[in-house]
Amino acid sequence: MSDHDVLPLRVYFGVFGTLLALTGLTTWIAYQDFGNLNTTIALVIASIKVVLVVLWFMHVKQSSGLVRIFALSGFFWLMILFGYTLSDYFTRTSVRGWE
Amino acid sequence: MFEDFSFFPEAASTVAGRVDAIYLFLVVVTIFFVGLISAALLIFSVRYRRGRGHAPEQVHGSIALEILWSAIPLLIVLFVFGWSAKVFFDVRTVPTEGMEVFVTGKQWMWKLQHPTGHREINSLHVPKGQAVILTMTSEDVIHDFYVPAFRVKQDVVPGMYSQLWFEATKTGTYHLFCAEYCGTKHSQMIGEIVVLEPAAYEAWLAGNPAGRNPVEAGKVLFENLRCATCHAAGSGQRGPDLAGRFGEQVRMRDGQTVIFDENYARQSILEPKSHIVAGFEELMPTYEGQVSEDEILQLIAYIKSLSTGDEEPK
Amino acid sequence: MSVPGAATARTAEPSNYLNAEYSIKSWFLTLDHKRIGLLYLAGLTFFFTLGGLFAVLIRLELLTPEGDLFQSETYNKLFTMHGIFMVFFFLLPSIPAVLGNFFLPLMIGARDLAFPKLNLLSWYIYMVGGLFTLYAMVAGGVDTGWTFYTPYSSVYANSHVIAAALGIFISGFSSILTGVNFIATIHTMRAPGLTWFRMPLFVWAHYATSLIMVLGTPVIAITIVLVAIERLFGVGIFDPAKGGDPILFQHLFWFYSHPAVYIMILPGMGVISEIVACFSRKRIFGYHIIAMSSLAIAVLGFLVWGHHMFVSGQSIYAGILFSLLSMLVAIPSAIKVFNWTATLYRGSIRFDTPMLYTLGFIGLFTIGGLTGIFLASLAVDVHVHDTYFIVAHFHYVMVGGMVMAYLGGLHFYWPKMFGRLYPETLAKIAAVMIFVGFNLTFFPQFLLGYLGMPRRYHAYPEEFQVLNVLSTAGASILGLGFALPMGYLIWSLFRGKPAGNNPWGASGLEWQTQSPPISHNFDEVPIVTEEAYAYDTLRPPAAASPEQEEVLHV
């Protein structure tokens, strides 16, 4: 990364403010009934927060491609773990010649 | 020690031959490739050994060769995959008709119950030429029901039912092993499968006292545990009518659908709250701790019989 | 540990990493990657011997069908401790922690790994994990099998599961930190001119291995902690009596433990690539493809874990998916085997000990790997799962493959590590004994497995005895074969002939250093202008001169 590109303070406070706002938002939304969408919304908000922290607080926005790849790799592998494990759970029916 | 010695296991079920065919095919593939590689190693080693006075030739590689020796193994493994997936699918697809046997594994024995109510421990008599369907669970840890001569094996997992079926093609006595490590006496959790001619099987049944058959026993339990107060056909509207439901889809209150199978029935009895059927209240109490694994199997046998129409046992 | 090489020849020997300092502290607080590699070597050898001892006891018990030598419980503890020590404390760290630690920086022209303190810490973590497990053993042992399947391990077993679980948890971090260290080192510390495609394949293999270590190990760490927590507090995450799903444990366990088998083979493949090139004096055939196939194995290896669970109660559709992917992961391995073989073509081949091990590796790994295809084939696996067929398969890849590679590598690099040669004839005898003993031990187990003998059986039906006797006979030859190198390698430290800097005439930066290397590896950072395996430009090998040949063949 280019160490000397020190981010201005307003970026930090901006991110901080957005994070707080999103926290409030997600709590508020949790009490509104959107049916099955509630889960999706909560996860989307959490992901946005994570992206904000990773890009600005953790300086990935200014980092080299290599660092970005490593930052992504953990999440990518996590998706492998989730995806393939769930591929079992979501298809676990007893196979039987029902009429 | 040489009496029963052989290199190849006996094949005594309808699937055994199909499994052996894949196996033998793979043996040939293995011999071919191991032969190929060893021959190449040997020939090169002799031909190009140092001291024969030639300079090594610096070859970088060859795209054509790389493609060739990726593609050939790839085709072979894809072929093997398709073949064995097909056999696997058939081994795992339980036929609709067959003799239903209940199996409970526990440290360290097998308990088996015939549809006629005959009970056995560590041995199972079955007729030749008929599909036998095992519905299995465990009272403690994971076990595994393994009959080498039939080439079938299935883990027996506590908390759920697994199924296994086979159709024996040869009379005789075969090993039954527990193939999943289950503690101290894992290696003593063995038994035998005795395959009899159908007539001999009938004779065996007749010669042994039968307990109450599972459907009957289940019916009695169904009364005694007061299931009928809510579930009796046409009774109140408290609980859903169970007749004719087995194998159907059930809609849950939260919109999910579940297939009414053994695992679902078991869960409904032990953890009625985990799935609430659409249109009903959370009324049903849990029977956790009040019924044994065997009894649950009997209840399920009874519930099943309400769907297959043979609730009046012969 | 003493410093033998330096002690006997203090007079003339130039300063090197062994004789730089002598105090105990200089070993136990060393930050030198080479010394840390030797610390690992000592630890590993200890655990291997222990694991081997258990193996001998297992084989003795299985000589007769009755369980007459030990009680069932003791037998169960024997194979569990054998599996745990061999896998977690010997084979996983074997090549990476010893040869990787020692040679990775040398090969890329660096003075050390990126984080020397972390490297030392890894060793201590490894030893602490080992001590926990030793404690579990001394306190009475563990009897869950190395796979720790729940709910047996979490509820029913009454052996020292928690201590062993913690031992494995802790040692996992040693592996993770080693992986982190290697990744950072390979990315940032290559000598000028050493581009990715000039790197030795050993380095590529370690890079791929490190990825698995970093991304896989944490999952088993947390899983094994969950088992310990369940035992302590009865939480029930894997306990069906409380609603938990034991099959979920298996998913998490194999998510790591399948890729882990590639931690146990990739570094070996790296070593084999080095040796093949050196002893046929050729550029490795298909360099790029071998490098890329290491990465392919590392990545694809994460997608196949369900093949250990075909009969577990996992959905059959998932089973079919995992089977298909397992078939695919075999291809990169096959590619490597073919490329090594092709490297011999028109080479100028010499059969020193490392090369014998290499030839053994290629043959045995091919058999082991192809039997993996049997297991990946669903219908066949239904029959052979948890039988001796599995035991034979994994010993073929792990012992016939990785241990052979490890021994090959150790013999190949020994002269560089200690500046001494071992007695070549004795070494060749040992290599042949190991090869013969190995096949006699484990080939009969394939037959046993297909006949249906389940694994982890303390007593077995009589008709299996013939093959078991053969196997035990083989194991005694194998054991002696392993005992030999332990003897003569130690002997060579004191009495071995000086090796010179490059006894094999090998290419590679590590061979351009002094033997044993100086503490900081290079006085001047080398500048790389060629790819690895530039055997065409290299001076004719040592063997060209007759006296050298003699020295090598005492």
Next chain:
Amino acid sequence: MSDATTSGRLAHHFESLEQQHESALLGMWAFLAQEVMFFGGLFTCYVVYRNLYHDAFVEGSHHLDVFLGTVNTAVLIGSSLTIALGVRSAQLGRPRATAGFIGATIALALVFFGIKSVEYWAKYEHGLIPGLAWHPEPGASPQLGIFFGLYFVMTGMHALHMLIGLGLMVVVGWRALRGRYGPDNFIGVEVLGLYWHFVDLVWIFLFPLLYLLGRHAH
């Protein structure tokens, strides 16, 4: 490495400070990828069981205190800000400010622990700690234990990471005060910051998953 000159910060095996910085950064990110997978194992359990026992999980989240959870989330985000500012001060070569921000981060972390212990205590009083104090109200879902098992393991592992972070902060803060970091050489602070942000990230997911999902029902 004991001398305090700037060049002394360059470990003997590196060629330049840049190289040293680069490799430490990369190493840290590789380590964080490891951390993702570590928690990933727990999240997998969560996803599986939430699917299997949806109702028990909804019931479980109703036992948690959303207010305290939200406040704690805010506190943790605040600590992420302070540590980020600490890194920034280090980049600008202001050691005292760095130490100050680290101090503030420590303080916020302690607030987090305070609130967390209030919550844990409440669970203890209500008998909602599997294995230690487990006597849920009659009629509770049979799998409530799984929810709380996961709750304690996940938040416990998170808290353990925070404790480790606290230890690191004390060390790095002390070193900052001693002037060990300069504008060319602040990798220690930066790595600490990355670690702390990661701890925050975990919580950002834990909070909705444990406290919020299923709130709207009933």
